[in-house]
Amino acid sequence: MPTDLRDFLMLSYRELEERNLEVKQQRSDRVAPDKIQEMRLKYLADEPRIKAVTVLFSDLEGRLHMLDYDKKFLVKSSDNLTFDGSSIRGFTPQRESDLRLAIDWGAFYWAPSDIFGPGKILVFGEVLDKDGSQFTADIRGVLKAYSNDQFAKNGYTLNAANEIEGFVFQGLDAEQRYHETGKFEYVNTGGYYHSLPGDPLRQFIDTVAEVQRAMGFQNEKDHPEVAPSQFEINYSYGEVVAAADTIQLYKLICRQVAHKMGMTASFLPKPVVGVNGNGMHTNISVSKDGKNLFWEERGNENLSEFAWTFADRILTAGNDICLLLNSSVNAFRRLDPHFEAPNQIKVSATDRGSMVRVPIGNERSSRLEVRSVAPDANPYMVMLSVFKTGLDGKVSDVANLRQAERYLPDNIYDALADFRNAEWTSTLLGADVKERYADLKQGSADRCARQLGTFVKAQEVQYHHEVYNQYLWNLF
Structure with missing residues (x-):
């Protein structure tokens, strides 16, 4: 179709930034959902250059799914969107397949037309059960409910920022073709901070x-x-749900940009043995009435007792929640102490091998950094695990808990056993969702070599939840 016949929305990057920052501020200010919905629907109805709305949601493993709705249809039918949940791993069996999809109008984004195509808006969705209640396997919805509950009951705002590492490899679909090639090819052989313009x-x-x-x-x-x-x-x-949404967008943007450049962006935790792996260091704090509750000028490492208790609860549940923070076979290659990997269940201001680190900070930036998180983990699961454990978990009576000689599992089978046996993970997720999640992780593990060995096996890429497709899975 000739481009001069199209009249779809295409905004400059400057205007995109202005609009998206305005929406971001509304979300941060907790503008009433009904008011936001009214504003968004009016905008969509009045803007003729928008052709489609892309609704994003994540499955139990954190894989991002996208549905494009015709704009006019969505404006009329946004309160009655349905989809087949049996096609989403970990959601519903075939006999009870229908689920509902609601729109989270606060999580609304204008996207660059040269990357995502002209005339499209992105918005996150909330998965609901057939009766309109919260769907328990939609961890984004569970996280949002928990965050709202903490704000309503305690005045807490849960804050997070993530340092997400990735690789760029030569060629399109490098992960999907790994079982054919057995290798990834670098696009650059420089190093830290070193790359020509x-x-x-x-x-x-x-x-x-x-x-x-x-x-x-x-x-x-x-x-x-x-x-x-x-x-x-x-x-x-950002606030915890927005922060997790941003992780999903970050990875989506990276993959889309790399694809347009003829390359592949990979967030496998350890795609190449012998060099550093990918982490997703998760920086967290809790604020109330604009005050950072983790800061205490005279406290140990300038942290409050509130923050230290939060860290102690994370350390106590370290093994229990390891599978939620390191959700793939490949993730356990990264927990290798030879490559600055955080495999020690302790807290430190200096040792980067610690599960929890205390970065240098001030009253505004004081935080804890949970380092033992892989970038392929479900970001909503990571946030729920860390914050609910830190706020509601128990503190162990282990002597010298913060510096005890304890280590995270070095393989997914041990992590699965810890996860299944822990009472805390049942409290965290509920028995049904816990079992579904464990079964998905067991299925992937059973398709891979039990011993990791010294090189990446084709199966740990082929059956990885971010690489997964029906054809590859059925080759087993």
Whole structure:
């Protein structure tokens, strides 16, 4: 179709940033949902250049799904959207397949037309059961309910920011073809902070950073990471549900930009043995009435007792929640102490091998950093696990808990056993969702070699939940 016949919305990056930051502020200010819905529906009805609304939601493993709705249909039918839940791993069996999809109108994004196509809006959805109640396997919905409950009961705002590492590899669909090639090819062989302005890695980082700014990420810094072809692009913190949404958008943007450049963005925790893996260091704090409750000027490492108790609860449940923070076979390759990996269940201001670190901070930035998180984990599951454990969990009577000689599992089978046997994970997720999640992780593990060995096996990529497709899974 000739492009001159189309009249779809295409905004400059400057205007995109202004609009997305305005929506972000409304979300931060907790503007009433009914008011937000009215504003968004009026905007969509009045803007003729929008052709479709892309609704995003995540399955139990954190895989992002997208549905495009015709704009006119969505405006008329936004209160009665349904989809087949039996096609989503971990949702519903075939005999009870129908689920509802509600729109979270606060999580609304204008996206660059050169990356996502013209005339489209992105918005996150909430999965509901057939009767309209919250669907227990939609962890985003569970997290949102928990966050709202903490604000209503205690006045707490749960804050998070993530440092998400990834690799860029040569060629399209490098992960899907790994079982054919047995290797990933770097696009750059530099290192930490080292990349010439015009090389493919730097061009990729620059483009992703531009898209992120346009979508209201409020970037802080970006750079090549330690390993060849590895990157990290940092942005500001946000309320916990918005922060988890941002993780999903971050990975989506990276994959889309890499694809347009003829490359593949990979968030496998350890796609190449012998170099540093990918982490998703999760920085967290809790505030009330604008005050950071983790800060105490005279406290140990300038942390309050509230923050130290939060850290103690995370350490107590470290083994129990390890599978939720490291959800794949491949993730346990990363928990290797030879590559700055955080496999020790302790807290430290200096030792980067600690599960929890205390970064240097001030009254505004004081926080805890949970380092033992892989970038392929379900971000909503990560946030729910960390905050609910830190606020509602128990503190162990282990002597010297914060510096005890304890270690995270080095394989998914031990992590699965800890997860299944823990009472806390039943409280965290509910018995039904816990069992569904464990069964999904068991299925992936059973298709892979039990011993990790010294090189990445095709199966741990082929049956990875972010790489998964029906054809590859059925080759087993």
